[in-house]
Amino acid sequence: MSHVFPRHTKSELPVAAGGDGCYLIDAQGRRYLDCGDAAVSCLGHSNPSVIRAVQEQVEKIAFAHTGFMTSEPAEALADLLIEHAPGDLDRVYFVSGGSEATEAAIKLARQYFLEIGQPERRHVIARRQSYHGNTLGALSAGGNAWRRAQFAPMLIEMTHIAPCYEYAEKPNGESSFDYGQRVANELETEILRLGPDTVMAFMAEPVVGATLGAVPAVEGYYKRIREICDQYGVLLILDEVMCGMGRTGHLFACDHDQVAPDILCIAKGLGAGYQPIGAMMCTNRIFDAIRDGSGFFQHGHTYIGHPVATAAALAVVRELTVHDLPARAGVMGEKVQSALEAALGQHPNVGDIRGRGLFRGIELVADRDTKQPFDPAHGVAGKIKKAALAEGLICYPMSGTRDGRLGDHILLAPPFIIEDAEVDEMVGKLNNAITAVI
Ligand code: PLP
Known part of the structure; x- marks a missing residue:
């Protein structure tokens, strides 16, 4: 047994x-x-390249706590990711998987607004029929009723707008573009309903995976989302845990939508299964607010930036980009x-x-x-x-x-x-x- x-x-x-x-x-x-x-x-x-990278790294050093030391593979991997990253993303925070990445993103958004003196910003808006992970913060952002149901009393209050789900929800007679603009505008309506000064972030998957089965947004949707976020000073968190790392035909799925987020979450394909690893990438604007403020990101796990996991991911990203x-x-x-x-x-x-x-x-x-x-x-x-x-x-x-x-x-x-x-x-x-x- x-x-x-x-x-x-x-x-x-x-x-x-x-x-x-x-x-x-x-x-x-x-x-x-x-x-x-x-x-x-x-x-x-x-x-073979990834297997070799893991073996070589274990022989050099398997673990060094990031509270005391950084490591060569973590530094090289961050450089390589940033070289290819969309927009102004400039810093990489390594974690052990997807839920840790989205959880960290939510906390980073909150801390950013505390550091810049906007403590009233606390709301996260996400979408129905989404999945952002299984820890309680990530589950709160996710809009899949089945996954949330039994934990509902324990979840953080977050609100959910419609997904961009053309097949099921676009009425006949409306163009794809108009449909995308209309559902994107739900974000503005929700920001105004909550009070623009209280909203810190909008979180979404560029291509919805685990709840809808590979549903991309229609053309123009994410550009409108970006405009709305900029207008109200709301951070755009894109969750590419499942759709990122080349799966959609671009290294980052949001490249297809020609939109760059303030915070980007990746995992799954980053380690390609050879090691458990995820990452949260953010702009210097966010990083600098913490560096020039409290100087300490109030969130972390023991295995962040694990040398063997980052060595595996470095080999994976090299394989992806070189070939x-x-x-x-x-x-x-x-x-x-x-x-x-x-x-x-x-x-x-x-x-x-x-x-x-x-x-x-x-x-x-x-x-x-x-x-x-x-x-x-x-x-x-x-x-x-x-x-x-x-x-x-x-x-x-x-x-x-x-x-x-x-x-x-x-x-x-x-x-x-x-x-x-x-x-x-x-x-x-x-x-x-x-x-x-x-
Ligand atoms: N975000 C998305 C979009 C996912 O698809 C998943 C997992 O399927 C997660 C987050 C959570 O990742 P993990 O299972 O590695 O914690």
Whole structure:
């Protein structure tokens, strides 16, 4: 009997015993095409440069607490990230994962306004149907009702505006652009309702991942969001924990929207699964306020800036940038989109196939014409996950809340090294799994 406390306590999981490119291999030697490990393994499971970087760093120094020392890989990684970062981002605060990054971003926003003498700024506005992590601050920002429900009495009060979710929420007859402007303007309405001097930040995912299945904003949405933030002195926090690090075809997903945030959160693809690591990047304006003020960011965890994790991430970012793998993700992503449309585009329960780069989502509906979601009791996405696993495919199922109802989505986020034959294999296996279930 296992003593591990798994997240799903009622199901038995295969044992991961090895990795080979895009494949995970279990203890029985079965191979699984890994297209859904929560968008982590952007380089696949056996990248020699990253493995070597981890080994070399452990041999040099495994751990040095950042309260006493910095480390070479942390310094080099911060330099490399800033070299490629959007806008005025100039400082990198390393953490151990996505929730830590968004949690730190919320606290940084608060401390920034304290340092500049605006203590009344305390509200964070986020969006419905979003996910920013599972710690209580991050969960408070997230707008996924299912994930929040049982912790509701413990969450920090934050408010949520509409997401930019064209497929489900744009009325017929309204142009994409007008729809984007209208939902972006909800931010202004909410800032005015709360009182402009009390709002510190707006937080959003450039491409929504874990609650909606790869939903990018329509053109113009983020530019309008940026304008509103600037007008009211509100910080824009972009959460690229899932969609960042090249997955959408650009190293940073917001590059596509041509908008730069004040604070940017990254994780998953940063360590590519070789080490747990995330980061929060911010502008000098924010950093200087703390440096010239109290001189101490009142937030931190023991493993921030871990030398082995930063060494792994440094090797990952070098791989991404030297081989221009984000561009490859863009090209392969178009092939995935075409293959999915060819295989599933006419399926009566496939409502939408969408995404950017190698971040693709399939929305499953009971009725294509009305876009009516499945009854949540059917657990359609979960059944497809199981059927796909039996086929040897790992894909990421999810249910998002739409008007209080659950919708089913399948997210596909394969490694950027995926080849044409593996795209065919992925789409073929997913097609088999979907048709076996619905
Ligand atoms: N933010 C986004 C957009 C995510 O998708 C996730 C995880 O899926 C998180 C934050 C939380 O990251 P982690 O699970 O590494 O804490």
